[in-house]
Amino acid sequence: MSLTNASPVDAAKAANGASRILATLPASARNDALTAIHAGLAEARDEILAANARDLELARVAAESGQLSQSLVSRLDLGKKGKWEDMLKGILDVRDLEDPVGQITLRTKLDDGLELTRVTCPIGVLLIIFEARPEVIANIASLAVKSGNAAILKGGKESTESFVAISKVISAALEKTQVPNDAIQLVTTRDAIQQLLDQDRYIDLVIPRGSNELVRHIKSNTKIPVLGHADGLCSIFLEQSADPNMAAEILVDSKTSYPAACNSLETLLIQESALESLWPGAAEALIAKGVTIRCDAKAKAAITSKISSDLSSKIEDVQDSDFDTEFLNLTLAVKTVSGLDEAVAHINVHGSGHTDAILTSSSELAEKFMSSVIAAGVYWNASTRFADGMRYGFGTEVGISTNKIHARGPVGLDGLTTYMYKLRGQGHVTATYGEGPGKKPFKHEKLTL
Amino acid sequence: MSLTNASPVDAAKAANGASRILATLPASARNDALTAIHAGLAEARDEILAANARDLELARVAAESGQLSQSLVSRLDLGKKGKWEDMLKGILDVRDLEDPVGQITLRTKLDDGLELTRVTCPIGVLLIIFEARPEVIANIASLAVKSGNAAILKGGKESTESFVAISKVISAALEKTQVPNDAIQLVTTRDAIQQLLDQDRYIDLVIPRGSNELVRHIKSNTKIPVLGHADGLCSIFLEQSADPNMAAEILVDSKTSYPAACNSLETLLIQESALESLWPGAAEALIAKGVTIRCDAKAKAAITSKISSDLSSKIEDVQDSDFDTEFLNLTLAVKTVSGLDEAVAHINVHGSGHTDAILTSSSELAEKFMSSVIAAGVYWNASTRFADGMRYGFGTEVGISTNKIHARGPVGLDGLTTYMYKLRGQGHVTATYGEGPGKKPFKHEKLTL
Structure with a gap:
């Protein structure tokens, strides 16, 4: 993980480059990275909770003067009973899920020696915009690494100290793994959201986690597909x-x-x-x-x-x-x-x-x-x-989608993958097929997966 | 099919209402509608080809004066060898494909008596914007009806006579079926595209079929998800x-x-x-x-x-x-x-x-x-x-998608469906589950499909 003060454009570019390496790593390398993140966080418990306490202190003051809601203060608190343990357990739960990448979902023999397969693969680069909850950073990093996607994380300013502490640990942990450091980036630049939303060339999917207003704002201000829901009525x-x-x-x-x-x-x-x-x-x-x-x-x-x-x-x-x-x-x-x-x-x-x-x-x-x-x-x-x-039963989720396109309902690893078609031939050309003299039909034989 | 001079907003609203009825029809009713459309078109061959000849006549004049390309004139011609027959055969091919709706793709026993299923369903309302080829109207109407989606069709002005003739026949054919007439709408209003692109409340997916410029324009001017590709490099x-x-x-x-x-x-x-x-x-x-x-x-x-x-x-x-x-x-x-x-x-x-x-x-x-x-x-x-x-081997396609989200590559019936989760319980509440006294864990038992 890079903790970056780089421009949002550079962060997006770097994440895009890293996503191409991440997409080719085997499941074992991605799982090893999750093991390393888990170990790193477990070891750094005290310093992360201390950073979180500093965020909390500021938030409590802001809440007393009415600038922040009490529920936000409560969501911010990583020291709340069970929250830290749940966060760590979540990383291992995700690691132990079936690999969502490389699953063959269709296999067709188009003709002798010409086989079509449909294979699941990562989407590319995710942009996650979230508000107070600092544990989201570990959840999302786990889901992204497991599904082979790079992720850019942009958190709310109330939890900056916690984010920075967590991301330093994740960054150090990834150093020892095959997952490129730029694959998970925390953007701390102020007012970076609109610049990130403009990077449709480098970012494939935006996942907002926060208030209805945040989600609506994001949906109206980007050409990148947005996964999630504004309202839950x-x-x-x-x-x-x-x-x-x-x-x-x-x-x-x-x-x-x-x-x-x-x-x-x-x-x-x-x-x-x-x-x-x-x-x-x-x-x-x-x-x-x-x-x-x-x-x-x-x-x-x-x-x-x-x-x-x-x-x-x-x-x-x-x-x-x-x-x-x-x-x-x-x-x-x-x-x-x-x-x-x-x-x-x-x-x-x-x-x-x-x-x-x-x-x-x-x-x-x-x-x-x-x-x-x-x-x-x-x-x-x-x-x-x-x-x-x-x-x-999805282990965890990146959010709940009310979109009708792509993923719907609670979105786990499945919703973070897409698919590609692979066609393996032996010199096959399309001119061979069709009706009329010298042409032949396709076989279109369904093969077992 | 309605051949409508109604405002684009009214067309979208009516299609949205019809989509809800269409979504609940069994496969037999949707297939019967395709049989009826096929029979209607077969019977009306001469009058449709006569209408097409009028479009062609105008297009040839425009091509001679350089206002239209020869390739557009060629795409317009329904009388070209095999085109009419292919169009009719395509309707029956689509009818005979497996029902893409109601497929159960996940079944999990969350607990005794509490079963979760994921079921494929129509997306809702499709907006198809296409240029010259008049046979697209029959292809798309078939795919939409088969997949339980309503569709609004907006064609290029060069093929208006052909469109109107075909849609009158489809409309009359649907009259005798359970598919609501408003489920397939042909919008002939001039300059309606932007108004249609603004109907994100009623339209769920836009599928442009035409030049790179058309696709790029559409992608930049709507909040509705767009399926397709601008470039094929x-x-x-x-x-x-x-x-x-x-x-x-x-x-x-x-x-x-x-x-x-x-x-x-x-x-x-x-x-x-x-x-x-x-x-x-x-x-x-x-x-x-x-x-x-x-x-x-x-x-x-x-x-x-x-x-x-x-x-x-x-x-x-x-x-x-x-x-x-x-x-x-x-x-x-x-x-x-x-x-x-x-x-x-x-x-x-x-x-x-x-x-x-x-x-x-x-x-x-x-x-x-x-x-x-x-x-x-x-x-x-x-x-x-x-x-x-x-x-x-998908029978036909609505287009080829270079999106990473939802559907990728050639898009057949699969890409016109989404899914919903159905949960059937016996009074189950969430407070029962969790850790601690009196709480129990989920079973999350994978059931066979």
């Missing part, structure tokens, strides 16, 4: 046949287990015929966990008499704009719908294509919901919070 | 151990079988040690086919005494800019290199990532070349002209 449709206890538990988990996460619930759609049977119990469970419920008239009427009056302050009137709002806190927008069709139509207009669920006992309705909603994840009787690379 | 590296006859044949096929195609050869890199042994024979074969060879000093010196003087006008001096030029005609740029590393370095700087080949008897060098060149296709001892969806 997840909805659940509560159908009349759902089990009442299951419904309450899933709603509570989806809304309250981490309200600031992109996979948390923001809109609840209730079938009108379930307003009396299912909604009061679910509402009570949500309110008991501190959720403020913004209801339309019917949903409000169904619960006002059933919720004790000291909790009535938690019931508000919903505004139209609430259905387009990612609250990221304990507020939930609630709308009454006639049935599945109206629920699907609402989600396809107001949702963000992230993750949406149906709670129902009918497999027929569940399947209909899951094939009609346009989203990266569609769930039946499960919490929207499962939308996560670790939970999906 | 293909190179061949002639290594010293190559078989002389094979080398000459492959070079001739790559350069001369269709010089205007994107997969044709533009740059030849010759190993210095092959200048005396391989180059004179290859040069003679190329010149005999009418190729003008632009050589660097060494490559020129190696052949001037060996080529008869009446052909010497076909040998020119190369300029640096020639190595960045897609000639699209019978001109070839020739450069002498010391060996494989220099060849790879040249290609990775000057090539367009389309298709590049090595001619060699050494499998070791071939494999090194194929893992070092950054391109959608890397070939060993085969003509670059094999880069084509039909030749690859």
Whole structure:
């Protein structure tokens, strides 16, 4: 890893050159580099946590004067229980995953002696722009090295001391490996983001990790493809046949287990015929966990008499704009719908294509919901919070994509690869094939992988 | 198909609505629509060819006055031998391909009763912008319907009569099927391209089919992902151990079988040690086919005494800019290199990532070349002209992509799909999983597809 004060253009150029070397390294060399990074970080624990403490100190002061949010301070803290250990374990987890590069995904005999293969390969150079969380640097470096991609990392200024400490260690660790030092670059230059976004000649993919505003800004200001999501407006449709206890538990988990996460619930759609049977119990469970419920008239009427009056302050009137709002806190927008069709139509207009669920006992309705909603994840009787690379079994993730192009949903190593076609012949020319005298057809024989 | 004079915004909106219905149709309904389109076109042959003759008449007049190129007139002609039949056959070929939608590509048991699947699905709405060739409308409509995508088609003004005639027939054919009429829209409004490119809310992917200038213009003027290529600058590296006859044949096929195609050869890199042994024979074969060879000093010196003087006008001096030029005609740029590393370095700087080949008897060098060149296709001892969806066995293609993201190389039905994750649970919540008391780990059991 280079810790560079070089210009963003030079960083991008150097990363591009390094990516070509990295792309030709065998899995063993890439895995060895991850072993070395892990060992280096483990050894440098104290100095990295000391650097992190200096970042934290400044951030706490800024938070007290209202310049930074408390949640940002919390995300910054590498000393938080389990965070350091998780970061180190993540590196070895990634190392031990199957090699995503060099996988043959298609093999066709075009003719005798002429064989086509489709082989997975790295994309090239990734640009990762992230805000406070310093452990991201180790996660992303691991995923990039494992998938054979070079990466340029640009972190938020709040975690500069932590980044610099971590990257010095990673840099020293890579020195002893075959992975070129320029393959992972940390750009610390101020105001470098726009210059990096202009390097579409050298950078192949941008992955922003941060606020909706950051992602939207990046999407509007680069020609490089952007992988990720601006909004995570997840909805659940509560159908009349759902089990009442299951419904309450899933709603509570989806809304309250981490309200600031992109996979948390923001809109609840209730079938009108379930307003009396299912909604009061679910509402009570949500309110008991501190959720403020913004209801339309019917949903409000169904619960006002059933919720004790000291909790009535938690019931508000919903505004139209609430259905387009990612609250990221304990507020939930609630709308009454006639049935599945109206629920699907609402989600396809107001949702963000992230993750949406149906709670129902009918497999027929569940399947209909899951094939009609346009989203990266569609769930039946499960919490929207499962939308996560670790939970999906991908080891870790670089982010969750709501793009329809390339990778969708939680993106692990697969999403950091592309493919190329290799054709091996023995002097074959195209003029041989076709219709008419002296021409022959292709064989197009599917070969086993 | 709607033949619309509606505003581009309304066309995009309507296509988006139709795409949601199309996405839920079973394969049988999509295939039936292709059968109906085929039958409709077969029946309307005479009136469509008459409309095409009117386009041709105007185009010939324009060509005579120099306003249109002869090659455009030729591409416009649906009556050319075999073209009509190929167009009709293509519809049935696509219909008979495996359904690209609903394929399960991953199945994981996250826990008892909690199963994750990854399922292929349509992307949504495609915008196809193309120039003269009227048969594209039938190809693209077939691929779109088969893959469950809605498509907006915007053709060049030279083929308006043909487009309108074909789209009327397709529209009438779709009336009798389950595919919504708005799923395939032909926009005939003048100057609609920029308005369509602005509809990133309703359109998911743009596929331009036309000149490099058209593609570059589109890439610079939309936030919608663009699939395709601006340049096809293909190179061949002639290594010293190559078989002389094979080398000459492959070079001739790559350069001369269709010089205007994107997969044709533009740059030849010759190993210095092959200048005396391989180059004179290859040069003679190329010149005999009418190729003008632009050589660097060494490559020129190696052949001037060996080529008869009446052909010497076909040998020119190369300029640096020639190595960045897609000639699209019978001109070839020739450069002498010391060996494989220099060849790879040249290609990775000057090539367009389309298709590049090595001619060699050494499998070791071939494999090194194929893992070092950054391109959608890397070939060993085969003509670059094999880069084509039909030749690859994909039935047909919507274009050839030099993107590294999403689809690369010739793009068939696969490239018109994305995937979604479906999670089926029985009330599962995320709070159950993790470390510590009362928590449990995920099972992450890989299930057979």
